[in-house]
Ligand SMILES: Cc1ncc(C[n+]2csc(CCOP(=O)(O)OP(=O)(O)O)c2C)c(N)n1
């Protein structure tokens with residue numbers, strides 16, 4: 001009897017797919033919308049029984065490199081991250097195209113068009129293209145699962161890492177997924193060429209030629225991929241290329257089938273022959289893709305002469321933001337269907353600190369001393385729950401750029417003569433990318449006050465463990481911060497005056513000061529208490 | 535059969551437990567189901583929504599199209615109004631009457647209810663109170679699931695079976711009070727629908 005389908009989110013389907021395809025290690029750093037891949041693997045009884053590695057890494061770069069080490073040993077590895085995480089991992093990611101893989105390696109990049117929980121909406125497909133790697137882009141949860149199998153296979157066939165790219169909507173949407181029978185894990189087997197992973201120029205040049213030569217083969221694979229389909233249609237006035245999830249929005253608008261020829265495009269590089277056929281047979285091409293207009297731009301070319309291409313660049317679809325059935329409907333030239341507008345009475349409800357959060361107490365003290373004492377403009381913050389202090393009622397923080405940038409921006413500002421120059425960074429973010437910046441500060445004895453908000457958790461992404469827990473002051477000491485200027489406080493209302501005093505003292509100190517307000521996130525604390533009680 | 539539902543509320547109110555019950559019931563009834571949810575930033579007390587789609591045919595989009603929802607099911611009154619652009623002309627608003635006030639500019643609660651009452655098809659239920667009366671002060675979500683269940687073409691046993699399936703791990707007492715809350719919601723909706 002066929003097994004009952006599992007109800008899985010896109011993220012979970014990828015993780016289950018990897019487990020069933022014989023993965024030996026998951027590597028990741030949390031980041032919406034990719035987090036649930038690792039979380040699923042961590043909660044999976046199968047993964048536990050199979051002794052699959054599934055612990056968080058310090059950041060996306062260390063995760064990518066560990067995955068590469070596992071691949072070096074001939075085993076299958078999956079590394080997952082949000083799109084901006086791929087920037088952090090870009091160095092090993094791009095170079096991994098040149099080293100190639102030994103055991104299969106899938107890099108999952110979860111993009112966030114419309115920036116539901118992100119600083120930008122960059123399209124990871126463009127980074128994979130830059131690295132000359134094949135891309136899989138599932139249209140649904142079943143494909144997400146199946147692509148773990150196909151991805152490892154392709155990766156090993158050509159000894160190349162592959163990207164699996166998805167967007168928020170699929171990552172966090174559930175549907176039934178049919179499981180395949182499980183493959184066993186690979187044996188430890190080192191690469192035949194023991195210099196494969198040595199990117200000295202002489203070796204790298206040779207291997208890069210192989211990667212370039214492989215492009216034609218990757219294209220051939222895409223031409224015959226079961227995930228790519230040419231679906232003919234009678235009405236040749238238009239041909240449609242629907243990438244990944246966009247295929248669903250297209251079909252949603254044509255419940256009885258699309259009258260135009262369609263390419264469902266879910267494996268890249270863009271299959272040239274398939275597209276050629278569509279272009280030859282139809283008058284114009286409409287490209288539906290979530291993210292940036294990568295396919296549209298490629299088709300249009302620089303001179304935009306031969307093929308009539310429509311999409312995000314020409315305004316049929318909005319240039320930015322996530323696709324949805326309505327936007328696709330408009331691009332297809334159909335009349336809007338829409339309910340009523342929300343009445344004016346509906347007020348915005350921005351995210352806010354949880355009641356009782358320690359960050360509130362820390363910011364009350366920071367606001368009193370820094371913002372009220374020296375004016376707005378002195379607080380460089382970072383990414384995490386504590387970024388919410390940019391909004392009312394606090395409006396204290398002046399920056400949030402990328403993980404770790406608070407410390408280094410404060411240093412640059414101190415170099416420029418800003419006094420005081422303060423940084424606010426979370427414990428997890430500090431371990432991700434703050435430590436090196438702190439070392440820069442120590443080397444030059446920069447006049448900065450750095451707040452490391454230690455809530456024993458990576459809270460913003462759902463309360464994962466933090467590498468920092470129990471280690472922060474030792475790390476700071478080890479990096480060379482003077483012990484006298486590492487100040488641990490407990491962010492509670494009753495300690496407000498004490499915190500104010502400590503902040504004043506450390507602003508007066510000419511050099512590097514680290515203040516560590518330490519109190520656990522009430523959400524993770526609540527979960528632990530609940531577990532203890534059950 | 536087809537049911538497109540927008541679930542709404544405030545981050546932390548637990549709308550996903552409603553989606554889980556209705557979704558699980560749909561699966562056990564052999565239907566197709568897609569359910570998309572919001573994670574991340576907005577879970578911190580911001581507005582949250584989940585799109586739940588059930589059908590006996592293949593479902594394409596993970597998102598309910600604008601103007602296509604058969605129901606807005608909200609655990610908070612103001613949040614039910616936020617998603618009117620998604621509601622179809624014949625669609626129902628089914629909402630908890632109890633405001634969740636975590637913003638300084640929350641509108642006058644009576645005015646919010648008046649706006650909802652302008653909709654031709656609506657059920658406003660004090661789900662917090664019904665849950666308490668059913669002996670389950672934390673069962674507000676199950677009351678809402680029960681009220682909604684009346685308008686979804688899935689047998690009641692399947693719905694209650696889903697509650698058992700999902701909460702069985704927590705013991706028979708939790709299952710019992712959740713089912714009691716579910717029934718209270720369903721009965722209320724039955725009376726209101728007339
Ligand atoms: C490069 C990168 N990776 C991951 C993320 C996702 N992300 C945003 S905030 C955050 C966690 C922050 O944790 P912490 O610094 O401890 O602050 P908290 O939320 O606990 O206050 C993560 C992982 C990101 N924005 N950028």
Ligand code: SF4
Pocket residue numbers: 352353354356357358359385455459460521522523524578
């Ligand atoms: S999740 Fe934790 S750190 Fe984030 S706002 Fe809530 S209590 Fe604060």
